[in-house]
Amino acid sequence: MNRPFSLEPQWQPSDHGTEEVRQTTALLRITVNGRLATRADNDWTRSVGEAVPLSCYPLAIWLASSWWRLIWEPTPGETRDEPSVEWRMAHEMAGAGGGFLWPPLCFDTDGEVVTVRCQPSAEDASEPVRYLGHFRELVPVADFARGIEAFVQLVLARLDSVGIRESELHLLWRELSVERGEAEAAAFRRLEALLGFEPDEAPDGVADFFQRLSLEVGEEAVAEVAAAFARPGSGLLRDRVLFLERPLPAGLQGSLASVLGLREDARWICRSVATPWDRGRDLARGVRKFLGFGSGPLPDDRLGEILGLTTEHLARGAASLGKVGLSLAVKSGDLGEVRFLFRRSSRTGRRFEAARWLGDVLMAPPGDRWLPATDTKTARQKGQRAFAAELLAPIEPLASFLGKELNDPERIEEAGDYFGVSTWAINSQLDNQGLRPSLSASAGSYSGY
Numbered sequence: 001m002n003r004p005f006s007l008e009p010q011w012q013p014s015d016h017g018t019e020e021v022r023q024t025t026a027l028l029r030i031t032v033n034g035r036l037a038t039r040a041d042n043d044w045t046r047s048v049g050e051a052v053p054l055s056c057y058p059l060a061i062w063l064a065s066s067w068w069r070l071i072w073e074p075t076p077g078e079t080r081d082e083p084s085v086e087w088r089m090a091h092e093m094a095g096a097g098g099g100f101l102w103p104p105l106c107f108d109t110d111g112e113v114v115t116v117r118c119q120p121s122a123e124d125a126s127e128p129v130r131y132l133g134h135f136r137e138l139v140p141v142a143d144f145a146r147g148i149e150a151f152v153q154l155v156l157a158r159l160d161s162v163g164i165r166e167s168e169l170h171l172l173w174r175e176l177s178v179e180r181g182e183a184e185a186a187a188f189r190r191l192e193a194l195l196g197f198e199p200d201e202a203p204d205g206v207a208d209f210f211q212r213l214s215l216e217v218g219e220e221a222v223a224e225v226a227a228a229f230a231r232p233g234s235g236l237l238r239d240r241v242l243f244l245e246r247p248l249p250a251g252l253q254g255s256l257a258s259v260l261g262l263r264e265d266a267r268w269i270c271r272s273v274a275t276p277w278d279r280g281r282d283l284a285r286g287v288r289k290f291l292g293f294g295s296g297p298l299p300d301d302r303l304g305e306i307l308g309l310t311t312e313h314l315a316r317g318a319a320s321l322g323k324v325g326l327s328l329a330v331k332s333g334d335l336g337e338v339r340f341l342f343r344r345s346s347r348t349g350r351r352f353e354a355a356r357w358l359g360d361v362l363m364a365p366p367g368d369r370w371l372p373a374t375d376t377k378t379a380r381q382k383g384q385r386a387f388a389a390e391l392l393a394p395i396e397p398l399a400s401f402l403g404k405e406l407n408d409p410e411r412i413e414e415a416g417d418y419f420g421v422s423t424w425a426i427n428s429q430l431d432n433q434g435l436r437p438s439l440s441a442s443a444g445s446y447s448g449y
Contacts, residue, residue: 004139005116005147006031009056009154020057020169021098023162024155027051028059030103032116032137037103040121043128052129057169058098060155063148064172066090068193070148071141074227074377075108076196087196101129107144111223112276112379114144138275187211187219194223195237196230209241218368224381228326228374240324248330249320249341254308256329256361257336262290266362276379277432280386283362287391295397297419300351307354309340314354319345329357329371336361343373348422352388359387389429393419398426399435406436 009026029051030037038052069090089095093105108115121130179185214222273279300311320341327343360371405411416423
């Protein structure tokens with residue numbers, strides 16, 4: 001059976017490395033949705049092949065030890081800089097090490113889908129194996145996990161067959177299997193991964209604090225906050241945790257009750273629509289129709305009215321959480337009453353944050369008391385950003401406004417003024433809706449505003 005993520009070894013004899021490495025050397029073939037990641041030009045065989053000679057043992061060790069981060073930790077979202085070396089070691093196959101030349105694969109999860117990126121070797125690469133694959137594929141997390149499990153089981157079976165039964169891999173996989181089977185342990189490991197740490201390497205008490213907080217404000221809400229706080233080595237994590245341990249600022253009293261009549265429709269969309277950006281877009285269209293917004297720009301007074309805020313609150317105001325790296329709508333019950341704690345002080349930023357909360361109250365688990373809006377690339381945040389972009393700058397009237405000037409900076413700025421959003425939001429909407437396919441390599445990211 002073909003799997004969306006498949007690692008297929010054909011065992012080969014070897015005289016190099018430890019006993020575990022020698023006994024698990026193989027011609028390894030890796031496919032992602034049928035796309036070959038191991039297609040390579042091999043100087044040793046003087047041919048282009050679909051499999052590469054590698055040892056499966058260090059790769060299985062890396063996959064098992066990086067399990068929680070591969071499944072849960074998204075790309076850091078606060079900065080547009082390249083991910084840190086530490087993040088790359090847990091998400092790029094080169095991190096398997098062992099002296100082998102691994103396929104240039106990177107695994108980037110949003111908690112629902114793993115984006116698998118494969119880059120070809122540089123044209124002037126001097127290595128004896130030069131990888132040729134070049135693709136970007138989306139694999140559901142469950143299928144990605146099954147692919148890892150199947151591969152590790154093959155490696156363990158190989159070790160058992162040659163008499164190696166208590167290797168590091170055996171012990172690591174046994175421990176991981178126990179943790180995955182215990183809900184509390186799995187939830188704790190998830191928090192560590194979202195915070196950007198290997199198991200048991202988070203600062204003392206930090207993961208415990210988030211676990212306690214989840215009992216008060218919702219497990220999924222706290223997972224979003226943890227992902228937003230993931231800054232290993234930055235010195236900010238402790239400060240931000242201390243901030244959350246104190247009473248939150250008062251914020252602005254408002255309401256999200258206007259959209260709660262759409263909760264049943266929202267549940268159906270969340271169950272039936274595959275990607276978070278499509279869910280956000282479809283929900284925004286439903287909200288526009290439900291509230292009678294039509295297809296044009298959404299003025300401040302109308303947006304403020306449905307949120308229980310004034311136009312002055314949206315035009316400019318206190319950035320209660322400006323230094324924390326997120327914004328929050330704090331629910332006081334199930335009737336839609338909330339406190340809005342904005343992060344942005346500008347009009348376009350506050351409008352976009354407010355629109356994100358309107359979407360999140362429909363997409364989030366009902367038990368979440370906090371509705372966090374962050375810069376991270378989790379599925380929930382992607383859905384929020386897609387919702388806000390479509391609510392404030394619907395793609396059809398936006399495209400009509402721009403006409404053929406989709407790449408004209410002045411026209412983009414005029415569109416931002418017309419719809420009341422930033423130029424970044426306009427560009428994200430165009431790219432993510434495929435109107436500029438040459439620029440839409442990161443489709444679905446809705447990475448800013």
